[in-house]
Amino acid sequence: MSVxxxxxxxxxxxxxxxxxxxxxxxxxxxxxxxxxxxNLASVNYHFGSKKELIQAVLQRYLVVxxxxxxxxxxxxxxxxxxxxxxxxxxxxxxxxLELNKVHQNGARIFLQLLGRGYTDVQGHLRWFFNHHYGxxxxxxxxxxxxxxxxxxxxxxxxxxxxxxxxxxxxMASNEALAEIAExxxxxxxxxxxxxxxxLPYLSAAIAAPVTTVTQLSHTAPALASEGI
Amino acid sequence: MSVxxxxxxxxxxxxxxxxxxxxxxxxxxxxxxxxxxxNLASVNYHFGSKKELIQAVLQRYLVVxxxxxxxxxxxxxxxxxxxxxxxxxxxxxxxxLELNKVHQNGARIFLQLLGRGYTDVQGHLRWFFNHHYGxxxxxxxxxxxxxxxxxxxxxxxxxxxxxxxxxxxxMASNEALAEIAExxxxxxxxxxxxxxxxLPYLSAAIAAPVTTVTQLSHTAPALASEGI
DNA sequence: TTCAAATTCAAACGTACATTTCAAACACTT
DNA sequence: AAGTGTTTGAAATGTACGTTTGAATTTGAA
Numbered sequence: 001m002s003v004x005x006x007x008x009x010x011x012x013x014x015x016x017x018x019x020x021x022x023x024x025x026x027x028x029x030x031x032x033x034x035x036x037x038x039n040l041a042s043v044n045y046h047f048g049s050k051k052e053l054i055q056a057v058l059q060r061y062l063v064v065x066x067x068x069x070x071x072x073x074x075x076x077x078x079x080x081x082x083x084x085x086x087x088x089x090x091x092x093x094x095x096x097l098e099l100n101k102v103h104q105n106g107a108r109i110f111l112q113l114l115g116r117g118y119t120d121v122q123g124h125l126r127w128f129f130n131h132h133y134g135x136x137x138x139x140x141x142x143x144x145x146x147x148x149x150x151x152x153x154x155x156x157x158x159x160x161x162x163x164x165x166x167x168x169x170x171m172a173s174n175e176a177l178a179e180i181a182e183x184x185x186x187x188x189x190x191x192x193x194x195x196x197x198x199l200p201y202l203s204a205a206i207a208a209p210v211t212t213v214t215q216l217s218h219t220a221p222a223l224a225s226e227g228i
Numbered sequence: 229m230s231v232x233x234x235x236x237x238x239x240x241x242x243x244x245x246x247x248x249x250x251x252x253x254x255x256x257x258x259x260x261x262x263x264x265x266x267n268l269a270s271v272n273y274h275f276g277s278k279k280e281l282i283q284a285v286l287q288r289y290l291v292v293x294x295x296x297x298x299x300x301x302x303x304x305x306x307x308x309x310x311x312x313x314x315x316x317x318x319x320x321x322x323x324x325l326e327l328n329k330v331h332q333n334g335a336r337i338f339l340q341l342l343g344r345g346y347t348d349v350q351g352h353l354r355w356f357f358n359h360h361y362g363x364x365x366x367x368x369x370x371x372x373x374x375x376x377x378x379x380x381x382x383x384x385x386x387x388x389x390x391x392x393x394x395x396x397x398x399m400a401s402n403e404a405l406a407e408i409a410e411x412x413x414x415x416x417x418x419x420x421x422x423x424x425x426x427l428p429y430l431s432a433a434i435a436a437p438v439t440t441v442t443q444l445s446h447t448a449p450a451l452a453s454e455g456i
Numbered sequence: 457t458t459c460a461a462a463t464t465c466a467a468a469c470g471t472a473c474a475t476t477t478c479a480a481a482c483a484c485t486t
Numbered sequence: 487a488a489g490t491g492t493t494t495g496a497a498a499t500g501t502a503c504g505t506t507t508g509a510a511t512t513t514g515a516a
Binding site: 256257258268269271272277278 | 505507
Binding site: 161 | 391394425428435
């Protein structure tokens, strides 16, 4: 397995592991080059800066994942009758798991990195992502809109972001959760198991009936009263 | 409004704002003391260290929130017939919004900090939280179990963590989301609005029907084939 | 008013960081 | 084998950080 690795490759491998575990800011180039067994200066030589290294680490997965997702979305959009929500969400599974071909545990690592990217650094990664792949996600929005025609656009916006949060946070704290699950329920859980558990959860969540404030005030009377 | 603020108070106020916006690691004591208009050394004088400052910032809200939640959980547990899931989740609303009495925008800031705490620092905050308030959350698990008797314990474990991810991530990226929502949908969204949108989403998600792998393979044939 | 304790202040300390430098080692063509 | 461009290496640079120090100042009780 893996006879020879270039310096760039070794840096990317070490960087993605440490970034996923500890976050971008809390991982130093010294930790990365030490784990990769390369010289400290080689990061700046090959990637320019730490910021560009972070983007390169993510790009390795994005250039594989996003075209695949785009292809799936386009295929579903071509179908005559609208797809069900769980059909739409299911198309994520295969492209995500194919990231395991990019690198061992690639799917898990990528999703962890994505989570880090949304909370760690302010701005620049989110911009980077939206700028390069915003078009692809527009197709997803369209598909979900077709699957849930009763959902107002603004509600759909929020629910998709809620769902992103679910996925991203779950992956960010994946190691800890998997450990607890194994200890408490004797369940060995891998990334595929987590994704399979996420699908019905997200399907039901996104398609949940829209509740108005007046309806809610029966169960949550806090809001009607008191001008908090 | 607020005639005079002690140094400690000013530090806590500045710290919570910057921590919520930028995260714990990416916020320096110099930024905090500069915003608070106090001397740099006063943080270490009053709080001992940056780590203890972080805990103090969170404690200010936790000592208010957790007893309130505990009280609500205990009340629901005393009811004879099991409560519905949305009833259980609704008890979060009032205690959370009461954090706005602790400080302006307290609810939003607290939830943002909670999100930061789960992703930013590794370990010590999660330990701090579980150690002090684990008992309270056990009651929540019990309540959800009663509300969803068909849900296997391991499935419930995962779904509660999914839900935590939803909330925490949403709050961590709240500013950005609220900006987009306002720009795209002309909707001004405050913390109360987000919480109200979260309730039906989470209710449906946690109570979603449990899907087996064989059922899933109809919509996600990726997993049955290919030994990825 | 006096005096001791609590607080503030400017300055400095030591450490860790990303990045740069430039010479040495390497790879590859001629 | 020589020579050129690429890559690596050890060391240093400058900056930012959390924390410490000790003197100055403020506070509050006697």
